[in-house]
Amino acid sequence: MLEYKAPIRDIKFVMQELLGCEAHYQRLGYQDATVDMVDAIIAEAAKLTEQVIAPLNQVGDQQGCTWHENGVTTPDGFKEAYKQYVEGGWPTLSQSEEFGGQGLPHSLNINISELFSSANHSFSMYPGLSHGALATIEAHGTATQKQLFMPSLVEGNWTGTMCLTEPHCGTDLGMLRTKAELNEDGSYSLTGTKIFISAGEHDLSDNIVHIVIARIPGSPEGNKGISLFIVPKFNVNQDGSIADRNGVNCGSIEHKMGINGNATCVINFDGATGHLIGKPNRGLKCMFTFMNAARIGVANEGVAAAEASFQGALAYAKDRLQMRSISGVKNPDGPADPIIVHPDVRRMLLTQKSIAEGGRALISYLAQLVDIGHAEQNVDIKIDAETKLALLTPIAKAFLSELGFEATSHGVQVFGGHGFIKEWGMEQLMRDTKISCIYEGTTGVQALDLLARKIIGTQGEILKPFSKDVTAFCQQNMAVPEMAEFIQPIMAYAKQWHELTVSIGAKALKNPDEIGGASVDYLMFAGYVTLAYFWAKMAKVALQNIAEGSDEAPFYEAKIKTAQFFIQRMLPRAKGHAACIENGVDSMMALDKDSFAF
Numbered sequence: 001m002l003e004y005k006a007p008i009r010d011i012k013f014v015m016q017e018l019l020g021c022e023a024h025y026q027r028l029g030y031q032d033a034t035v036d037m038v039d040a041i042i043a044e045a046a047k048l049t050e051q052v053i054a055p056l057n058q059v060g061d062q063q064g065c066t067w068h069e070n071g072v073t074t075p076d077g078f079k080e081a082y083k084q085y086v087e088g089g090w091p092t093l094s095q096s097e098e099f100g101g102q103g104l105p106h107s108l109n110i111n112i113s114e115l116f117s118s119a120n121h122s123f124s125m126y127p128g129l130s131h132g133a134l135a136t137i138e139a140h141g142t143a144t145q146k147q148l149f150m151p152s153l154v155e156g157n158w159t160g161t162m163c164l165t166e167p168h169c170g171t172d173l174g175m176l177r178t179k180a181e182l183n184e185d186g187s188y189s190l191t192g193t194k195i196f197i198s199a200g201e202h203d204l205s206d207n208i209v210h211i212v213i214a215r216i217p218g219s220p221e222g223n224k225g226i227s228l229f230i231v232p233k234f235n236v237n238q239d240g241s242i243a244d245r246n247g248v249n250c251g252s253i254e255h256k257m258g259i260n261g262n263a264t265c266v267i268n269f270d271g272a273t274g275h276l277i278g279k280p281n282r283g284l285k286c287m288f289t290f291m292n293a294a295r296i297g298v299a300n301e302g303v304a305a306a307e308a309s310f311q312g313a314l315a316y317a318k319d320r321l322q323m324r325s326i327s328g329v330k331n332p333d334g335p336a337d338p339i340i341v342h343p344d345v346r347r348m349l350l351t352q353k354s355i356a357e358g359g360r361a362l363i364s365y366l367a368q369l370v371d372i373g374h375a376e377q378n379v380d381i382k383i384d385a386e387t388k389l390a391l392l393t394p395i396a397k398a399f400l401s402e403l404g405f406e407a408t409s410h411g412v413q414v415f416g417g418h419g420f421i422k423e424w425g426m427e428q429l430m431r432d433t434k435i436s437c438i439y440e441g442t443t444g445v446q447a448l449d450l451l452a453r454k455i456i457g458t459q460g461e462i463l464k465p466f467s468k469d470v471t472a473f474c475q476q477n478m479a480v481p482e483m484a485e486f487i488q489p490i491m492a493y494a495k496q497w498h499e500l501t502v503s504i505g506a507k508a509l510k511n512p513d514e515i516g517g518a519s520v521d522y523l524m525f526a527g528y529v530t531l532a533y534f535w536a537k538m539a540k541v542a543l544q545n546i547a548e549g550s551d552e553a554p555f556y557e558a559k560i561k562t563a564q565f566f567i568q569r570m571l572p573r574a575k576g577h578a579a580c581i582e583n584g585v586d587s588m589m590a591l592d593k594d595s596f597a598f
Contacts (some may be wrong), residue, residue, distance in 0.1 A: 002056040002312045002425040006046035009555065010357055011111050012039065014364045017541050019590070024368055028375040030105050034378045038108060041093075045112045047089065054119035060261020061122070061428050065202070067253045072201040072263045078123060082156075082204040091156030095134060099150040106374065107367035110300060114360065117304035121432045122261030124304075126199045128161060128297055132290035133160025133211050137230065140278040140286040148236050149209055158207040162290050163194040163231075163267060168559055171211060171445055173284070174222035177475065180214040180229060180274060188276060190214050190231055190269040193251070200265030201233075201250035204429045207242055208233040210267065211290060212274060213283050220281065223236045228283030229274035229366060247272035258431030294440045296366055299396040302404025303359035305433040309411030310352035312426055316415055317345050348410040349570070354535070356565040357559075361534040362396055375584050388466045390454060392530065398446035398520075399527030401436040408433045447519035450526070454510060455517060458502050470494050470533050477536075482543050486536035489567055493574055500525065500581055507584065517585025521577040528574040532567060539563035 015021040016035060025033035054376065056077045063075040085091070094109035095101025109131075111306035122528065134153050137145055152158040167176035190212060195575030201208065210231045251266040276501040278286040301452025317340040325341040341343045368427075369392075372385035379511035408430040414420035419426045437443055454462050474491050477483040507514040542563075550556060 001058055001423065002054075002308065003315075004050060004057075004308060004311060004430075006042075006049055006118075007116050007356075007360075008042055008046055008306060011042060011540075013538075013559075014357075015107070015111065015556075017545075018361060018369055018538055019107075019364055020448075021105075021368075024107075024371065028105070028371055030371075030375070032103075032107055033108060040529050041104075041108065042111065042115075042139050042329070044088070045090070045115050045548045048084065048090075049115040049119040052084055053116060054124055056081055056123060056261070057120040058425055058428065060120065061258075061263065061422075061432075062260075064260040065253055065262075065263040067201075067250065071203060071248060072253060072265070074126075074202050074204060074263070078126075078261065079204055082126065085112070085127060086156035091130065092154055094131075095154040096138065096150075097326055099138075099146065100154045105367075106370045107364060110296070110367040111360075112207060113297065114300050114304045114363070117301050118308040119268075120261070121305070122259045122302065123284050125262045126202060126204055127260065129199050130160040130164065131158070131297070132162055132293045133209055135293045136211055136228075136277065136286060139289045140228070140555060141230070145230060145275060145277070148238075149232070150206065150241055153209060157205060158209055158232075159199060159205040160203075160209045160211065161197055161200050161267075162287075162294065163197055163210045163212040164287070165196045165198070166193060167195055171441065176213060176215060176226065176286065178212065178214040178269065180216050180227060182216070183273075184187050184514060188214075188216070188229060188274045190229060190247075190272045190274045191318065193270050194267045194269070196254070197265045197267045198259075198262055199266045200223045200263060201253070202263050202510060206234075207236075208248075210248065211277070211287075212269070213287060213345050216280055221524070223284050225281050226287075227280050227287045228277040228282040230277055231272050231274040232254075235273055257434060258428065259435055264586055287365060291440055294309070295393050295397040295446075296363065298368070298436050298439045299359075299366075299393075299400040299483065300363050300435040301433070301439075302400035302402070303363055304360060305404040305429055305436070306356035306407035307354055309408045310349065310356050310428065312424070312429070313352060313411045313414040314340075314349055314515075316418075316424075317349060320415075343527055348414050348566045350562060351598075352407040352410055353569065354531075354562050355400075355407045357538075357562065358531040358535050358566060359396075359400045359403070360394070361538060362531060365534070366392055366396055387462055388469075391450075391462050394441075394446040394450040394454070395523055395526050395530060397440065397522050398437075398443040398450075399531075401433075401439075402443055402524070403527075405433050405437055409447060442596055443523070444520055447523040448516065451504070451522050452517040455501055455522075456505055460498075460505070465499075467498070473533070473537065477540060483536070483540060484561060486532075486539055486567055488534055489571060490529065490532050491576065493571065494533065495579060496574075497529055498525060498576060504581065511585065513585045513589060517588050518581045521580045525577040525581070528571050528577075532571045535563040535566045 021036050060075040066073040092101045094104050094106050097103040179187040180190045212228050212229045212231045215225050233248050235246050237243045247270040249268050251268045254264040320339045321336040322339050325337045330337045330341045369385040369389040376382040409424045415426050474487050478487050504518050539560050542559035545556045
């Protein structure tokens with residue numbers, strides 16, 4: 001069984017040394033978010049995740065959730081752990097003080113979320129989905145809706161969900177059939193079925209607030225006719241107390257590949273009372289408040305999985321004795337050497353480590369952009385941050401979820417046959433993590449959003465703010481001898497990123513399918529270059545600390561060596577993606593659909 005330890009030192013490195021969180025917080029007006037407070041919060045979160053949440057991970061996988069006519073029962077220990085989570089004030093951390101939150105920065109909360117996800121992916125999803133519901137209501141709800149729903153959601157006594165998918169439509173939400181009919185009192189009556197609703201029913205909270213998309217009769221077909229509604233499990237009185245049961249029921253729960261401790265539900269709405277969020281037929285726009293928050297959260301799941309799998313694989317690789325090192329005996333007192341001495345095991349461990357730590361840096365950076373979007377007063381700075389966030393969110397979501405899954409595969413492989421056995425916990429990580437490549441839009445959907453809507457749609461303008469930062473960093477450090485091994489490759493790949501963008505745009509004028517054919521490779525190329533940039537920035541910080549005589553030299557030396565590994569062994573993968581893009585879409589589309597059959 002895995003023994004999870006919160007990576008406190010690395011989180012502090014990213015937040016404080018790489019991204020200068022204290023200066024960032026003070027500039028934005030988060031006066032309470034001092035380094036001492038941040039350290040204390042992270043330390044307490046570490047205790048809860050290590051001592052309470054992580055031990056329930058295997059329990060949740062083995063027991064799963066139980067459906068019955070009156071609802072869903074979560075695995076043993078989940079209810080008590082969630083009570084501790086709420087009593088500790090964790091749901092309130094980054095929520096508005098107006099509704100009972102602590103008003104702390106989102107970028108602090110995202111690092112706490114990583115700990116919960118690494119410790120227990122299934123458990124972390126119950127409170128995690130509430131953040132998107134809260135963000136949607138706060139951004140688009142009426143004053144009355146906010147007062148009715150936000151206080152209880154903020155304190156964690158209620159939880160939230162997102163109800164989008166239906167049996168006949170997955171990503172193509174314009175095909176939805178759930179209807180919302182206007183009632184005399186201004187509310188709506190919703191009828192329809194939603195599937196794959198994470199945390200859609202459970203016994204952890206007093207109420208569940210569903211954010212639901214539906215179509216009002218007479219609305220336009222397709223995406224233009226989607227409206228968004230608040231539909232609680234229990235109706236709510238004017239004073240915010242719980243009233244009668246609403247027409248919302250869990251028809252069943254899914255039997256899944258992983259995340260068995262989280263209830264993935266079929267939710268039936270049978271004349272359920274709902275409250276319109278925003279304007280009619282503008283639901284898709286409102287929903288993206290939830291979706292964008294969720295995409296960063298799913299990207300963080302990839303980082304969390306990589307970290308957990310790395311920890312398990314590293315501990316095993318240090319202890320497991322198998323064969324002798326080809327460069328000479330390393331463990332003369334034992335019958336064999338520990339497998340960590342073998343280059344291929346090192347390859348897998350360093351792949352995991354570089355994904356987890358590089359991904360943590362990227363996610364923390366994105367979360368700081370979210371901070372700026374919430375609290376920045378300078379309009380130009382805010383627009384710059386929001387542009388970078390729009391570009392990097394689909395990259396982070398798809399790239400880090402794919403690499404997180406890869407990292408869990410390496411974890412199984414390091415264990416060999418034992419990795420395939422349930423008791424070690426490594427195969428559970430792999431099963432649990434695959435869903436992150438699918439959630440909130442698959443890798444292909446994220447890639448189309450990036451390339452078609454954002455890159456081609458803006459004629460490349462969206463790239464400029466982030467590209468400017470990368471170029472500036474390279475120019476500032478290109479004359480530093482110790483940085484040359486990082487800067488030169490990044491400059492070359494950044495140049496190629498621009499060239500690929502222009503090339504795809506030109507090809508797409510003749511054949512629009514070139515966009516779809518190139519999109520995933522384009523996103524993955526962008527992901528490797530982006531992570532290389534953050535690894536170069538981390539290497540710079542590490543070099544500076546060593547030069548200043550830090551007494552933590554081994555920590556910083558490990559950073560530099562991992563950065564070197566990423567640049568030399570991970571970044572070159574981008575060349576393969578570039579070659580696929582350059583070869584075009586013809587080979588994908590040449591085979592007639594009937595010829596796919598045996």
